[in-house]
Amino acid sequence: MRQEYSLNAKQKEAIETLEGPVLVIAGAGAGKTKVITERIKNLIASGLDPSSILAVTFTNKAAGEMRNRLNAAADLFIGTFHALGLLIIKENVIRLGISKNFSILDEDDAIKLVKECIVALSLNPKEFDPGRIKNNISRLKNKLMTPEKFIADGFFAEKLEKIWAAYEVEKQKQHFLDFDDLLIKPVLLFQNEKNTLEKYQNKWKYIHIDEYQDTNEVQYMLVKMLAEKYKNIMVVGDIDQAIYSWRGADFRNVLNFQRDYPGAKVITLEENYRSTDIILEAANFLISNNRARLPKNLWTKNKGREQIKVIFSEDERKEAEIVAKEVAYLSQTVPLKNMAMLYRTNAQSRSLEEALLQHGIPYKIIGGVRFYERREVKDILAYLRLIQNQNDTISKKRILNVPPRGIGKAASLKILGNFSNITRAEKQKKEEFELLIQGLKQDSLELGTHECIKKLIKKIGYRAYIDDGTEKGMERWQNIEELLGVAKKLNGGLSEFLEHVALFSVDDRYDAFGENRVSLMTIHTAKGLEFEAVFVVGLEEGLFPHALSISSDDVEEERRLCYVAVTRAKSHLYLTLAGRRTIFGERIANTPSRFLKEIPENLLMFINKPEEIEENIIIE
DNA sequence: AGTAGACTTTTTTTT
């Protein structure tokens, strides 16, 4: 992905400004990663101790790429906000009153815990959807709100507060931190202990923040605190690529940078080194429909040879079929690994996959049902979490009878401590289970994680349990083998392994130089990547922009998402749409996305365009 | 305690 070109004047200015606050506004493909890495190189070349440099990225993938470009050796922190938070927490567990054996709750388990709290409060989980409640809690936490400070107005808010309070208590009891805690705890620590904050301020004197438009309030606070003393901070961002507001991100942080850091130098990078002029012009027209933005006009020296192809098809199957055929055709000149199919929702990958299989085109899905969330993987991880943190009842509950060892619902409740009328047989089962965990704990102290997991699988007979000879069973076993592979590669202790599993997701495995396959992923996942040929599928009202964003009046974020999608393409761009689509097993007729109409027709080449696209609704 | 079949939910995006 490295761009081989000499630096332009603006880029030079950015990488040669080594002191003070700097805001770099960098459009898509303008070389922002290059600016950060080159500036870090300059800092090190000027004699600065690398360990006083901090670089925070939005994804692990971006962090990995940055580290590659810095030729690995340099000893500095490059990582996500969550990894940074975890580092600070681990160095201050005692001050924070957190058990050393804490575990990180993944989103799944966090929602489970919320559900338990809802049930414990005698509320109906159907009325108070655990996932939605968890979202609400998360949004509030990311604004540094607490259940105590929260002023509940109205029935729902009152219940929310109760559930939230119970959730926090339960987390404390079971030695859990959720993703939000990884950011909040350091901020609270710094607010309460100025000398601790100062220690970190003195440690990280030169701070770099990537994707600043996607920082939320806690992240913003954390950065502000760390940068306050020396004010050597470079943030890089692009408001037009802000696509995480639903997660609490606030692109106004970019707009406020000059207010927060008076005298900040502002550098705007507008020359794009990625796409053709045709693709860029389309992107510029599209995004100019947004009101909330800073005027910016990306330009390029790349002359495009082909228009953007807009392909209409009857339904999602035909859409996938055409896309697969086009990929096969393109593959004569463009390697598969330089092509990507991008979609709004994960569910769309299915039809694409089927068509690719039929055509025998190798592909890989990035993201989707995430690896660490697969049932068999979670089972094994639950054992490991319980070994590490005996207070973790979420994991205990999960594996008490997995594989089946005669502990049913009733016995399970008693063993988890809710009842005292335990029978002799149940008591024995309980003791056997405890013995098993103790034994495994001993193994984990004596063996490396890889060996430890192998022994665990053997002891509980897990392979026989999941690998039943069917194709699915084989696949499950393969996932376990992959997990073993991760453990072997990491070659560290159990807690290190569990941390890795908690903070790194599958998309981190994406490798631009790896196997020759087409990539399939959501547009969110594609942020920061680039491909010779890009297929953006499903450009229909209701899907993209998504119906939920239309009803909540947030189409501008969808448009930014479309802008991100379009600007991933270097030379070939395809926009496809279907007249009807199966959603929830129901055939739905769709009209073309408004985004298509926002691109001037002279940049487009229509294929299979129906006579009257507006009246493309057919009653079946 | 374990399972087959009914019933329900899913699909917005994720560190």
Added chain:
DNA sequence: AAAGTCTACT
């Protein structure tokens, strides 16, 4: 349409 959850029966 498919996967997950619940229920009632063995």
